[in-house]
Amino acid sequence: MELFQYPYMQRALIAALVIGLAAPALGIYLVQRRLTLIGDGIGHVALTGVGAGLLLNRSPVLVAVIVATAGAIAIELVRARGRTSGDLALALLFYGGIAGGVLLVGLSDATSANLNAYLFGSLTTISSADLTTIAVLGAAILVTMIALRPALFAVSHDEEYARVSGLPVRTLNLLIAVTTAITVTIAMRAVGVLLISALMVVPVATAQQVTRGFRSTMTAAMALGLFAAGSGVWVAATADTAPGASVVLVAIASFLVVAVAGGVWRALRRRSAPAAAPAPEPHEVVLG
């Protein structure tokens, strides 16, 4: 535990906790829209921003925020206009993003260690300035996702109904796209672009196995994200493992535990109280 006396470990822990709380709060809307892999795609695009930042000697995180936001808006516009070509356009954007990132990093003076820090995260090298950025943006994401929950729930649940309710559907969609880009870029330092989706999606997947409503799922997913981030960093510090990977593996382990426990519980309950056969639906017409 004495490792946490060091400021760099304290910063790592705080950054991981902020991201662990914010990522599932956004991720639940992505899961609801069946967009669980979008974070991964935007992560690829963000990598080009990292490359550009390293090449131009600007803050890679800041340039990545700008590039990823532009990418997310492009994806949303493709989707909104969307017909069949959308899928292909997305593939082009994603692979173009990662190839551009690798190319630009190669052109700069950065080493492959620099690239790895963004691909798989580098929690322990977070500076105080980085931490401030992560904390401010993380808080902004949390507040937005919680304050707009009824509207974002409606748009994610039934987009046409939301439009007929007079909600600004296009603005809300863009808001989710931009928030995804920001979450990806701040989480990039913690778990890396290749593992970001896990923190947005896995806690939600774990929570929804035992919850009954949207609000309870969101609360439980945020608690699980916080738990995975905290214990992942602790595991990394004690066992000297990669922090990002440890956080994600703790999240996935929680998913497996809840899935198995839920299955066993349901099986036991079924055995103790056999459910009555569902009553057949009555005939659709009056007979005789």
Place this chain on the structure above:
Amino acid sequence: MSTPVITVEHGAVGYDGRPVLRDVSLTVATGEVVAVLGANGSGKSTLIRAVLGLVPLSGGSITLFDRPLRRFRQWQRIGYVPQRLGAGGGVPATVREVVASGRLARRGLLRPPGTADRAAVDAALRAVDLADRATDPVSTLSGGQQQRTLIARALAGQPELLILDEPTAGVDAGSQEAFADALRDFVAGGGTVLLVAHELGPLRPVISRAVVVHEGGICHDGSVPDPAGHHAEPDHDHVHPHGPDEPAGLWSN
């Protein structure tokens, strides 16, 4: 004749250049219950989707509550009931949460729900006889109960006009009766209804006028016609696929 709620004048709609509706004119006045009937692919669902602004007109005009559709903003006056509940990505939602989203048109984006909102949601749940299922996940409900959830969502906004897309398709008789009762109460309270249906069943006595859409045009506007052919047989069971939906997009369900 009271004031028109919906006016469609020479409305035309096409998908990818293929005409689906051509030169359709329709007026629905306050207090009317109008059923749009027609075969699959006749364009009846497209007609109400055009009225709601969900599909663009390629010709003609639509007026809602004396306002051109393009400039219409009073969406809280309209309650829309889609054909079915989207499956979503598997994130659970309770019946109450779904019904509560019907208040958004009145509440706006940022105002938290107040006493009036909660009371309206309770009343809507009672109107469709689902108050005892309020905290259950909608995915555990039968098809008919899910449909009633969608009707409650529309009623929760206390609209003046209800627009329903095949509200009774694939719905058990108990739910159809509950739905007919809810509709009767709504009309008794001064509401106007436009609904698309395949067959009317228990709704028939509630309907004041029927419009039959055939090959993109209106071929009948008046009293409710009797079912014809095998549709008239008492055990005729309506199980057929519905028309193609909008293409599923990346950010949509």
